[in-house]
Amino acid sequence: KRKKKLGKPSRLYPRAPQLHRKQQRQRQYKSQDRCDDILRYTAYVLLFLILVVAWLVGFLLVGDSSSLEKKKLRSTILHSNLGSIFHHEPSRPAGPPVQRYYFGRTKPHQRPDPKYLVNDEEHPFIDMRDLNLKLPFDNPDGGTWSQGWDLEPVPISEKQPLQVFVVPHSHCDPGWLKTFDEYYQSQTKHILDTIVDSLQQDQRRKFIWAEISFFEKWWNEQNTDVKDAVKMLLRNKQFEFVTGGWVQPDEANTDLYAMEIQLQEGHDYIRETFGEEYIPKYGWSIDPFGFSPTMAYLLKKYGFKGMLIQRVHYAIKKELALHRQLEFLWRQTWDDEGEHDIFTHMMPFFSYDVPHSCGPDAAVCCAFDFARLPNVGLDIDGSAYTKECPWEFKVKPIHQGNVAKRAMVLLDQYQKKASLYRSNVVIAPVGDDFRYRTLDEAQAQFENYQLLFDYLNNHIPGVSIQFGTLSEYFDAVIGTFDPPILKGSFFTYADQNEDYWSGYFTSRPFDKALGRR
Numbered sequence: 001k002r003k004k005k006l007g008k009p010s011r012l013y014p015r016a017p018q019l020h021r022k023q024q025r026q027r028q029y030k031s032q033d034r035c036d037d038i039l040r041y042t043a044y045v046l047l048f049l050i051l052v053v054a055w056l057v058g059f060l061l062v063g064d065s066s067s068l069e070k071k072k073l074r075s076t077i078l079h080s081n082l083g084s085i086f087h088h089e090p091s092r093p094a095g096p097p098v099q100r101y102y103f104g105r106t107k108p109h110q111r112p113d114p115k116y117l118v119n120d121e122e123h124p125f126i127d128m129r130d131l132n133l134k135l136p137f138d139n140p141d142g143g144t145w146s147q148g149w150d151l152e153p154v155p156i157s158e159k160q161p162l163q164v165f166v167v168p169h170s171h172c173d174p175g176w177l178k179t180f181d182e183y184y185q186s187q188t189k190h191i192l193d194t195i196v197d198s199l200q201q202d203q204r205r206k207f208i209w210a211e212i213s214f215f216e217k218w219w220n221e222q223n224t225d226v227k228d229a230v231k232m233l234l235r236n237k238q239f240e241f242v243t244g245g246w247v248q249p250d251e252a253n254t255d256l257y258a259m260e261i262q263l264q265e266g267h268d269y270i271r272e273t274f275g276e277e278y279i280p281k282y283g284w285s286i287d288p289f290g291f292s293p294t295m296a297y298l299l300k301k302y303g304f305k306g307m308l309i310q311r312v313h314y315a316i317k318k319e320l321a322l323h324r325q326l327e328f329l330w331r332q333t334w335d336d337e338g339e340h341d342i343f344t345h346m347m348p349f350f351s352y353d354v355p356h357s358c359g360p361d362a363a364v365c366c367a368f369d370f371a372r373l374p375n376v377g378l379d380i381d382g383s384a385y386t387k388e389c390p391w392e393f394k395v396k397p398i399h400q401g402n403v404a405k406r407a408m409v410l411l412d413q414y415q416k417k418a419s420l421y422r423s424n425v426v427i428a429p430v431g432d433d434f435r436y437r438t439l440d441e442a443q444a445q446f447e448n449y450q451l452l453f454d455y456l457n458n459h460i461p462g463v464s465i466q467f468g469t470l471s472e473y474f475d476a477v478i479g480t481f482d483p484p485i486l487k488g489s490f491f492t493y494a495d496q497n498e499d500y501w502s503g504y505f506t507s508r509p510f511d512k513a514l515g516r517r
Contacts, residue, residue: 126325128316128488137315139497145360147314147350147496148321153415154424156462162424163476164414165468166449168207169431170195171287171352172214174247180213186379187434188214189221196229198442199238205446206467207436208242210284212266219273234278240469242284243299243307244270251285251292252491252505253512259298267302282470283307286352286429289501290493296330296342306343306474308427310352311501312490321348321420327477328486341485343478345427348420350495353432355389359413363391368410368452369430370395370444377441385437398448407455411463425477427468 142148156162172188174180192215199205209215219227233239246262267279283299283306285291291309299307307330320326326348329341347357354369355362366389371377373395377386389395398406418426430449436442449467456463493501 124323124325124484126320126328126484126486126488128486128490131316131319131488135315135319137313137498139314142318145349148318148348148360151360151416151419153412154418156415156424156460158462160424161462161464162415162418162426164426164428164463164465165473165476166453166465167427167429167431167468167470167473168205168436168445169209169284169429170435171248171431171433172211173287173433174211174213183434184214184217187437189218190437191434192218194436194439194442195239196226196233197439198436198446199233200229202446202450203236203238204450204467206238206240206469206472208240208284208470210242210245210248212241212244212269213246216269231274234274237469237472240471241270241278241280242282242470244280248285248287249295250504251288251295252290255516256294256298258515259295263298263302280471281305282474284470286310286347289504290489290491292489292491293330293332293487296344297332297340300340300342304342306345306478308345308347308470309490310347311493311495312346313492313494314350314496315494316490317346317348320346324420324422325484325486326420327422328484331485331487333487338485343474343483344486345474345477347429348417352429354430357429358410359417361413361416363389363393364409364413366391367393367395368406368449370397370448371435371441373397373444375440376438376444379437385434386441397444398451403451403455404459407452407459410452411456411460414465422481422483423477425473425480427470427473 139147143150145151154162170191172183172191174183176183178186192209195207195209199207219230222230230239244263244266246265249259249262251259270279281304283295283304285295285307287310289311291312296307317326320328326346328344328346329338330344331338332340335341349356349360350362351357354371355366358365358368366372369386369389372386372388377384379385396402396406414426414428417428418424430445436445446467453465453467456465495501
């Protein structure tokens with residue numbers, strides 16, 4: 001038994017040294033294989049890095065030569081191609097001379113030389129991709145209209161009348177410097193209270209509203225009498241919804257789904273609260289920083305007939321204005337038949353506030369922002385939310401002693417603005433961010449403008465001027481001429497001095513990702 005017990009391990013022990021040597025050899029082989037793999041992978045990485053460096057060097061060399069070619073092209077266009085993008089400029093019929101108001105400016109800045117215009121296209125086509133390549137994007141001083149040139153007023157007569165729609169509005173951001181609730185409690189609810197009260201005092205008064213998110217919150221707090229008054233104003237076409245989205249959306253970072261959902265939300269609310277007939281047919285986009293054809297496609301999909309836009313690069317505005325092509329049919333780049341065309345009006349000047357809306361001279365137009373009168377633009381807490389005009393002309397109340405002179409000054413601006421368009425129909429917004437907060441402000445705007453309207457309508461042949469809505473303007477202008485066709489987008493936006501509004505394209509990526517979930 002003892003031998004058997006000792007014999008079993010005696011058969012195993014001799015094999016142990018052999019097994020140990022085999023394991024050592026295997027470890028040596030594996031170690032050598034790892035070294036070979038490391039060397040191989042290192043060679044691959046080095047080869048890849050060499051290829052990347054070679055590609056980058058080639059790319060930089062090609063890009064540098066391409067940029068030189070573009071600089072040469074831009075320089076050539078700057079001296080020989082200004083105004084030749086669209087090849088068409090309709091002429092206006094001659095009329096009696098109209099007095100010009102330079103207000104002490106003795107040397108007006110002339111319009112850019114029209115010798116480059118070639119009338120070889122009956123229906124011009126504008127491709128923004130070509131325009132962005134060819135346009136020099138310079139910004140010479142234009143004088144009174146600093147980003148353009150001094151304009152000549154269009155002649156007016158009974159045979160060639162001028163129709164002006166003055167459109168009161170208040171741009172209310174659902175989120176900007178304050179939160180949505182802070183804006184609502186401090187400003188927006190007072191604006192809507194003021195407008196409902198003021199419009200009921202005179203049926204000639206009009207007002208447009210865009211942001212349904214604020215309106216819905218305000219509506220839920222109103223009693224039956226106020227709700228009935230709003231419905232009456234809608235029936236009388238004194239109060240009008242424009243675009244009708246939940247907000248006025250950005251068009252650079254948002255995708256089609258988000259833009260459509262907010263539009264549906266607003267339209268569903270209007271439909272359920274007031275009825276199908278009050279869903280807007282015209283778009284109002286004055287504050288997005290650049291504009292996408294996606295929004296034009298979306299509005300056309302929802303049955304819109306036209307849209308108004310404002311924030312476009314100043315050089316592009318000037319080029320379009322040179323050919324009176326600030327109104328056009330906006331066509332999708334992939335649409336060859338025009339199935340999705342939508343009539344578009346582009347505001348010509350720097351901003352959507354009063355100084356940059358009535359005409360090219362901001363100093364003159366500011367004098368007709370009656371919210372800037374002393375003790376008028378005061379907030380609920382007594383603080384002033386409007387400032388005096390920064391130019392030499394000051395706001396003065398209109399009365400019988402000055403109405404004739406002031407009315408002619410204002411008409412001169414409307415005539416000059418009309419010279420930038422193909423019809424003699426002018427839209428002149430009167431408003432700004434969070435305006436009409438108090439009844440005093442609303443009364444100052446409506447009463448002073450009405451005095452001016454009454455004088456012009458009664459004393460100047462060929463002039464028709466009134467408070468109006470967005471739909472009234474588009475109904476009057478659409479069909480009066482054959483608009484050009486435009487394809488492309490209006491990015492990137494710059495308002496002055498090559499100040500490009502592009503930082504928000506890449507800022508706050510986590511907030512943007514959250515918004516897409």
